Amino acid sequence: xxxxxxxxxxxxxxxxxxxxxxxxxxxxxxxxxxxxxxxxxxxxxxxxxxxxxxxxxxxxxxxxxxxxxxxxxxxxxxxxxxxxxxxxxxxxxxxxxxxxxxxxxxxxxxxxxxxxxxxxxxxxxxxxxxxxxxxxxxxxxxxxxxxxxxxxxxxxxxxxxxxxxxxxxxxxxxxxxxxxxxxxxxxxxxxxxxxxxxxxxxxxxxxxxxxxxxxxxxxxxxxxxxxxxxxxxxxxxxxxxxxxxxxxxxxxxxxxxxxxxxxxxxxxxxxxxxxxxxxxxxxxxxxxxxxxxxxxxxxxxxxxxxxxxxxxxxxxxxxxxxxxx
Amino acid sequence: xxxxxxxxxxxxxxxxxxxxxxxxxxxxxxxxxxxxxxxxxxxxxxxxxxxxxxxxxxxxxxxxxxxxxxxxxxxxxxxxxxxxxxxxxxxxxxxxxxxxxxxxxxxxxxxxxxxxxxxxxxxxxxxxxxxxxxxxxxxxxxxxxxxxxxxxxxxxxxxxxxxxxxxxxxxxxxxxxxxxxxxxxxxxxxxxxxxxxxxxxxxxxxxxxxxxxxxxxxxxxxxxxxxxxxxxxxxxxxxxxxxxxxxxxxxxxxxxxxxxxxxxxxxxxxxxxxxxxxxxxxxxxxxxxxxxxxxxxxxxxxxxxxxxxxxxxxxxxxxxxxxxxxxxxxxxxx
Numbered sequence: 001x002x003x004x005x006x007x008x009x010x011x012x013x014x015x016x017x018x019x020x021x022x023x024x025x026x027x028x029x030x031x032x033x034x035x036x037x038x039x040x041x042x043x044x045x046x047x048x049x050x051x052x053x054x055x056x057x058x059x060x061x062x063x064x065x066x067x068x069x070x071x072x073x074x075x076x077x078x079x080x081x082x083x084x085x086x087x088x089x090x091x092x093x094x095x096x097x098x099x100x101x102x103x104x105x106x107x108x109x110x111x112x113x114x115x116x117x118x119x120x121x122x123x124x125x126x127x128x129x130x131x132x133x134x135x136x137x138x139x140x141x142x143x144x145x146x147x148x149x150x151x152x153x154x155x156x157x158x159x160x161x162x163x164x165x166x167x168x169x170x171x172x173x174x175x176x177x178x179x180x181x182x183x184x185x186x187x188x189x190x191x192x193x194x195x196x197x198x199x200x201x202x203x204x205x206x207x208x209x210x211x212x213x214x215x216x217x218x219x220x221x222x223x224x225x226x227x228x229x230x231x232x233x234x235x236x237x238x239x240x241x242x243x244x245x246x247x248x249x250x251x252x253x254x255x256x257x258x259x260x261x262x263x264x265x266x267x268x269x270x271x272x273x274x275x276x277x278x279x280x281x282x283x284x285x286x287x288x289x290x291x292x293x294x295x296x297x298x299x300x301x302x303x304x305x306x307x308x309x310x311x312x313x314x315x316x317x318x319x320x321x322x323x324x325x
Numbered sequence: 326x327x328x329x330x331x332x333x334x335x336x337x338x339x340x341x342x343x344x345x346x347x348x349x350x351x352x353x354x355x356x357x358x359x360x361x362x363x364x365x366x367x368x369x370x371x372x373x374x375x376x377x378x379x380x381x382x383x384x385x386x387x388x389x390x391x392x393x394x395x396x397x398x399x400x401x402x403x404x405x406x407x408x409x410x411x412x413x414x415x416x417x418x419x420x421x422x423x424x425x426x427x428x429x430x431x432x433x434x435x436x437x438x439x440x441x442x443x444x445x446x447x448x449x450x451x452x453x454x455x456x457x458x459x460x461x462x463x464x465x466x467x468x469x470x471x472x473x474x475x476x477x478x479x480x481x482x483x484x485x486x487x488x489x490x491x492x493x494x495x496x497x498x499x500x501x502x503x504x505x506x507x508x509x510x511x512x513x514x515x516x517x518x519x520x521x522x523x524x525x526x527x528x529x530x531x532x533x534x535x536x537x538x539x540x541x542x543x544x545x546x547x548x549x550x551x552x553x554x555x556x557x558x559x560x561x562x563x564x565x566x567x568x569x570x571x572x573x574x575x576x577x578x579x580x581x582x583x584x585x586x587x588x589x590x591x592x593x594x595x596x597x598x599x600x601x602x603x604x605x606x607x608x609x610x611x612x613x614x615x616x617x618x619x620x621x622x623x624x625x626x627x628x629x630x631x632x633x634x635x636x637x638x639x640x641x642x643x644x645x646x647x648x649x650x651x652x653x654x655x656x657x658x659x
Binding site: 107 | 371404405407408412414416421422424426429431432433434435436437438439440441442443444462463466467469470473474628629630631632635637638639640641642643644646647
């Protein structure tokens, strides 16, 4: 085990998979000579050459379309959206074309689109979004949102080896801030299996990505303040999502908070809340609560952005109300 | 060409008899543009088409019965009844599909050409689309990609003068669509799309350019669709009866028949014999499609993802509902 940043873990996973499998190549804007906007692919072109680390024109439709075509032919492209926000330019190719290809034709499309997502540093409305919920509504795609360095690498390798289009949302606020142990062996993290980030008995928080750490701080705060025991479930993947783990945790705690950085209405938290209402009704001792961003674009100004992104205090408040219900 | 013509005529008839549903786009009148371009493709070449793809499937040699069965929504169809008229394919013959989103196949075809380059194949890609697709952003992105990466691909515009009911003149700043190649320093040219020999000659030459010189190209084949945009469109609101009549005099099949008889490669008897054979083939195809089984509802979820392992991944998400009400159409059975 070595201690790595979240960003190093992503980079390592990608590099090792490229070393293992000649079919894997990288395509994106400024991924080659520049080394990627966030330097995930720094040094890749020197190691693998310009034809495995392709500097694409500013053309997300062409990038994702080319991934579709190349993966149809048996290659395993990994595209980088410079920012997750830019993925809307490739919406048609992901949702209409790639997501439906296997269903309508039986030809697999093994490609990954890496999406640096999330806010927290004044990126403004076009460089801070968390669009995972939009894609979660599209059958045929798989949606991955790692929170830890170990998962960042394990889920990326799993995504590359998966024979379907996988959207891999890597949270920018975790890149260099979060460090953790990463196995140096060849391992994968399976899709559809949540991780208990912190065990607890009073309240369950279901979350993913950067919000795992917000939940953790809130859990520590309430534990120290009044002994409330919070269980944190890190979903790891949104599609598929681990319904069983959520219901099992709610069976233990009888209280559920769903926390996400994406906006509230139509966010994936609504899906989780609805499922627990359907299938865990008898387990609940309190209403399910969603803590999510308000239904606005991501504002630029720091105090506004702070009001937008769910903060530790917001989660603490939700835990307190729920525990008192 | 004769097979495509007859197949399309009978498809129209089957549609009006409600044996084919959904959206159905016929390529009557465009046979030469399709066949002339598909015929020169070799064993290592790949093909993409637009949604007007029945003719393309037949031109690559797909079984007419399986094509008709797809239009009928049957399990024996080329896409198992999951795709329909606009989404035919024949992977074995390297026909990677008709595509239902206008222009959607262009970047994908560029990606396939990239894969040929990546794997060191000597093949090339032919990507067919209509005039309407040239105004999508995907057209620009794909041609630019092919140009900067020297991809082995021919982009073929089947210019039938109308994107649904909007004429090229109304929709395109430059109506000579081949000239758009200049923006990418790409070779562009226009040929008579009703002259199968001219299309054949141009495609053969451009394929060599793609395979040997790694140079992409833009080929405009000018033709006309005799029918409306789809079976639901009579095709008379946006164009005159005179115009249609004029184009019908330039029938690509009659023209080739004349060329072949003049050259002595066919005689009138051969042509009659061919037509008889084609009639029988299409009748058989319809019989086969009508008798074939429909897909099984129990398999509704089976092909959403491309591997059996996915079922295990989704098992913990899967649910029959609190009262078991979704048991019948439950998805990810393991």
